[in-house]
Amino acid sequence: MELGPLAADEIIVRMAGVGVCHTDWTAAAGTVPLPTPFVLGHEGAGTVTALGSQVSTLALGDQVVLSFDACRSCPQCAAGHPAYCVLSAALNYTGTRPDGTTTMTREGGPVHGSWFGQSSFATHAVASVRNAVRVPAAADGLPLDILGPLGCGLLTGAGTVFRVLRPRAGQSIVVFGLGTVGLSAVMAAAVAGCDPLVGVDPNPLRRRMADALGCTHTLDPAAVEDVGWSLAAITGQGADFTVDTVGSGTVVRQALEALRTPGSCATLGLQALENDITIDQGHLLMGRTLTGVIEGDAEPRVLIPHLTELWRQGRFPFERLIERFPFHRVQDAMDAARAGRVVKPVLVFD
Numbered sequence: 001m002e003l004g005p006l007a008a009d010e011i012i013v014r015m016a017g018v019g020v021c022h023t024d025w026t027a028a029a030g031t032v033p034l035p036t037p038f039v040l041g042h043e044g045a046g047t048v049t050a051l052g053s054q055v056s057t058l059a060l061g062d063q064v065v066l067s068f069d070a071c072r073s074c075p076q077c078a079a080g081h082p083a084y085c086v087l088s089a090a091l092n093y094t095g096t097r098p099d100g101t102t103t104m105t106r107e108g109g110p111v112h113g114s115w116f117g118q119s120s121f122a123t124h125a126v127a128s129v130r131n132a133v134r135v136p137a138a139a140d141g142l143p144l145d146i147l148g149p150l151g152c153g154l155l156t157g158a159g160t161v162f163r164v165l166r167p168r169a170g171q172s173i174v175v176f177g178l179g180t181v182g183l184s185a186v187m188a189a190a191v192a193g194c195d196p197l198v199g200v201d202p203n204p205l206r207r208r209m210a211d212a213l214g215c216t217h218t219l220d221p222a223a224v225e226d227v228g229w230s231l232a233a234i235t236g237q238g239a240d241f242t243v244d245t246v247g248s249g250t251v252v253r254q255a256l257e258a259l260r261t262p263g264s265c266a267t268l269g270l271q272a273l274e275n276d277i278t279i280d281q282g283h284l285l286m287g288r289t290l291t292g293v294i295e296g297d298a299e300p301r302v303l304i305p306h307l308t309e310l311w312r313q314g315r316f317p318f319e320r321l322i323e324r325f326p327f328h329r330v331q332d333a334m335d336a337a338r339a340g341r342v343v344k345p346v347l348v349f350d
């Protein structure tokens, strides 16, 4: 497979590691209509090894986390909401550059890349200067090979708490689903001082992890007769905030029902591009809010350095979610995540 030639604003990154995210396998299952052949992977971290002709803000040897791509000039980007860039679909989900060309070829034919502006299930990835966020060098103790999930899964959970819900210390929050996104929301809510901080998940391993990461209470939804009653017993008048990372109708309804009046629910779980659910309008009256969030509505250039600083302080210990797998064991990594044995597999390169 051949990379390049690079466009003026592109870079090549030699991967140290790349996270395996739920969105990769929903895409592999065909929910996103990608042209074949294509390369997935969108939580890459590595070292810059080549620069396009107009790249001036990065240098060879810089260590970067690759996040989602955004145009950086539309009204949404200008207002600090790159996750809602008007060119988001064209830049992240089509397999080509916006001009229709591909970043990779094989035997003269196109190989589709540009998945989240990176396609990083590879030893080297073509990204753009827009979605590469420089991180402190490994000398500062940051393990470069596991930083990739800061670009998507960890950013999504933390951004939803820090940027969208913005709880104050002492306010209550319930997080439904304790995968990477949910546990990142838990860690962020702990940083914010949320109390009670409740995690809901049927997997005991994940509940134990949530306990260790700052939950004041965890709940097995399969072990109680009524999730709503159980949560009401913990939160009193209901939660100030709820976060749904599952995306099923059942969980969204539970997340609305668990709110106090008024209160806010953020729904993040992606089941499919179209996902009809039914909610009770009665749960929204009295000033309650239901909002959807993509990528934590985060500005990666701000939030990723904030998260690495919190990690350095011991307040965002995301490495506990991660298990490293050699790249050739990608199937084992996916199986372990699907089975709930590992929260966030990261594929690492020698």
Ligand SMILES: [Zn+2]
Pocket (backbone or CB within 6 Å): 070, 071, 072, 073, 074, 075, 076, 077, 078, 082, 084, 085, 086, 087
């Ligand atoms: Zn934009």
Ligand SMILES: [Zn+2]
Pocket (backbone or CB within 6 Å): 021, 022, 023, 024, 042, 152, 153
């Ligand atoms: Zn992702």
